[in-house]
Amino acid sequence: MKQHWKIAYVCPRYAAGAAGGAENLIQSWAERMRDRGHRSEVLTTCARDHTTWKNELPPGEVTVNGIKVRRFEITSHDREKQDFFGEKIIHGQPLTRAQEEEWIDAVARSESLCDFIDQHRDEFDLFIFAPYLFGITYRGMKIAPERSILVPCLHDEPYAYLKIFQDLFSQAGGVFFNSASEQALAHRIFAIDRERSCRVGMGIELPGQLRPESFREKFAIDSPYLLYAGRREGGKNTGLLIEYFRLFKQHQGTDLKLLLMGTGDVSLDQEARRWTRDLGYLPVEEKWNCYAASEIFCQPSTNESFSIVLLESWRAGKPALVNAFCPVTRDHCLRSQGGLYFRDYYEFEECLLYFLDHPDRTNLMGENGRRYVEKNFTWEEVLDRLEEGINKMTKSNFEL
Amino acid sequence: MLNQGLTPRHLEKIDMKNEVFEINTSGVDVETIMERVCERVEEKRRTGIYERYNLSGALALEMNNLRSDDAYLNYYLKTIWRAADVDLGDFEIYSKTFLIGRPAVWLKKVIWKLLKFYTFRLFSQQKDYNARMASIVQGLDAKYERRLAALEEKIGHLRQD
Numbered sequence: 122m123k124q125h126w127k128i129a130y131v132c133p134r135y136a137a138g139a140a141g142g143a144e145n146l147i148q149s150w151a152e153r154m155r156d157r158g159h160r161s162e163v164l165t166t167c168a169r170d171h172t173t174w175k176n177e178l179p180p181g182e183v184t185v186n187g188i189k190v191r192r193f194e195i196t197s198h199d200r201e202k203q204d205f206f207g208e209k210i211i212h213g214q215p216l217t218r219a220q221e222e223e224w225i226d227a228v229a230r231s232e233s234l235c236d237f238i239d240q241h242r243d244e245f246d247l248f249i250f251a252p253y254l255f256g257i258t259y260r261g262m263k264i265a266p267e268r269s270i271l272v273p274c275l276h277d278e279p280y281a282y283l284k285i286f287q288d289l290f291s292q293a294g295g296v297f298f299n300s301a302s303e304q305a306l307a308h309r310i311f312a313i314d315r316e317r318s319c320r321v322g323m324g325i326e327l328p329g330q331l332r333p334e335s336f337r338e339k340f341a342i343d344s345p346y347l348l349y350a351g352r353r354e355g356g357k358n359t360g361l362l363i364e365y366f367r368l369f370k371q372h373q374g375t376d377l378k379l380l381l382m383g384t385g386d387v388s389l390d391q392e393a394r395r396w397t398r399d400l401g402y403l404p405v406e407e408k409w410n411c412y413a414a415s416e417i418f419c420q421p422s423t424n425e426s427f428s429i430v431l432l433e434s435w436r437a438g439k440p441a442l443v444n445a446f447c448p449v450t451r452d453h454c455l456r457s458q459g460g461l462y463f464r465d466y467y468e469f470e471e472c473l474l475y476f477l478d479h480p481d482r483t484n485l486m487g488e489n490g491r492r493y494v495e496k497n498f499t500w501e502e503v504l505d506r507l508e509e510g511i512n513k514m515t516k517s518n519f520e521l
Numbered sequence: 522m523l524n525q526g527l528t529p530r531h532l533e534k535i536d537m538k539n540e541v542f543e544i545n546t547s548g549v550d551v552e553t554i555m556e557r558v559c560e561r562v563e564e565k566r567r568t569g570i571y572e573r574y575n576l577s578g579a580l581a582l583e584m585n586n587l588r589s590d591d592a593y594l595n596y597y598l599k600t601i602w603r604a605a606d607v608d609l610g611d612f613e614i615y616s617k618t619f620l621i622g623r624p625a626v627w628l629k630k631v632i633w634k635l636l637k638f639y640t641f642r643l644f645s646q647q648k649d650y651n652a653r654m655a656s657i658v659q660g661l662d663a664k665y666e667r668r669l670a671a672l673e674e675k676i677g678h679l680r681q682d
Contacts, residue, residue, distance in 0.1 A: 361582040467562040
């Protein structure tokens with residue numbers, strides 16, 4: 122059996138400090154698999170923004186953190202068509218297969234990237250694609266499905282039920298998941314051979330010594346705070362969290378504040394600005410110190426396949442409050458005993474009050490979360506699982 | 522029940538791809554805490570504490586959570602009455618501003634009386650419609666549950682035969 126592979130990682134966007142979870146995952150895998158002796162290359166597009174898909178970066182070869190990255194131009198993105206069919210999909214209106222393909226191509230497609238895969242397919246042992254919901258993945262995986270691994274980053278969303286994805290999942294050489302709930306969801310929706318499916322995830326490790334005091338001092342934060350980290354957008358329920366926290370401040374007399382960290386625009390009215398602080402994107406070291414300085418971490422999103430930020434906050438020893446409608450984050454809480462979950466505002470309020478009124482148990486939950494991450498999501502464990510998954514897939518699918 | 526199938530307090534170990542996946546249960550039982558949280562919410566609902574909460578902004582955003590999955594559907598079917606049962610009665614009118622407090626309260630009371638006079642008929646009809654719709658939806662759900670149960674029983678008998 123071959124010990125070292127030449128792997129092409131294919132993802133729609135790739136840059137140092139990529140904001141998306143899937144991009145972050147691919148970047149970490151590529152760099153760490155390279156350190157284990159595997160040859161890593163990245164095939165991506167010139168786009169930076171997943172809403173406009175504008176070719177902002179120059180096409181060609183660059184090196185990012187020691188990894189060869191080939192960028193290709195986006196050749197089709199039709200926002201109007203994407204929204205037109207997208208609306209129909211969300212409202213459960215049936216589309217023909219041709220219309221579904223028209224929609225996925227309208228999201229983002231790169232002909233030159235597909236041509237490259239086609240012309241160089243034999244130079245790579247395998248291709249790893251992430252996430253599933255883009256024309257780049259859909260078209261790219263069709264070229265050499267037997268040697269393609271799909272890392273879907275799947276959520277329970279209307280798009281997942283399209284006919285085109287049935288083929289994508291069933292024909293993939295392997296499908297690697299981030300969590301047990303994501304894997305269970307995929308097996309419920311798609312016909313995936315269990316031999317080709319495995320759970321890998323991402324390693325979460327501290328970058329060094331945490332310094333919460335220096336963080337508080339630097340940003341002049343003297344109140345306890347509930348932390349949200351990640352992209353700020355409707356799909357992540359950031360607006361819902363701000364609304365919930367507004368109600369919490371109106372009805373409960375605490376000095377708890379809301380702190381936001383991450384990319385994307387967030388609109389705060391005058392009232393909200395009194396108890397919300399938006400720090401925007403923070404460098405890695407400050408991000409970790411921000412976790413460590415928080416009281417509680419909140420992940421209101423229902424669209425998570427892993428939730429890196431939740432695991433990072435646990436690694437920093439903080440308890441979590443998550444949305445009960447997200448099976449993945451709720452499952453993490455139940456497995457780790459590291460957090461609570463809410464279905465509506467009333468439960469959100471009561472959970473926060475529980476955390477504030479029971480500091481000992483709150484600390485224990487944070488500690489449980491930390492142990493859960495240390496036990497299961499070290500890079501050593503994750504890369505072992507990744508290599509084992511590739512080995513298992515190569516045994517059952519093709520000779521490398 | 523949202524937690525169905527996940528009872529970590531009864532499981533010391535969960536198998537994750539052949540590896541032992543340990544659960545840390547020292548001193549905390551999240552499910553028990555969540556039961557307590559839900560009890561507290563029910564208690565507060567019964568005592569009317571939530572009546573002064575204006576959740577309109579949050580409710581619109583919560584719609585994002587609506588899914589076709591059974592768990593979500595069951596939850597909303599159970600709680601549909603909370604949204605349908607709009608309180609049309611009087612409520613305490615007060616002012617947060619000390620200086621113009623009394624005239625402000627008087628003005629608000631006048632406005633409320635006028636509003637109530639002109640809109641009560643419309644709102645009470647809407648409330649009646651909401652209640653009927655909620656009853657119909659819940660009734661249909663119960664009816665199909667019963668029919669499905671009867672069909673499953675029949676299939677069971679046929680299989681035995």
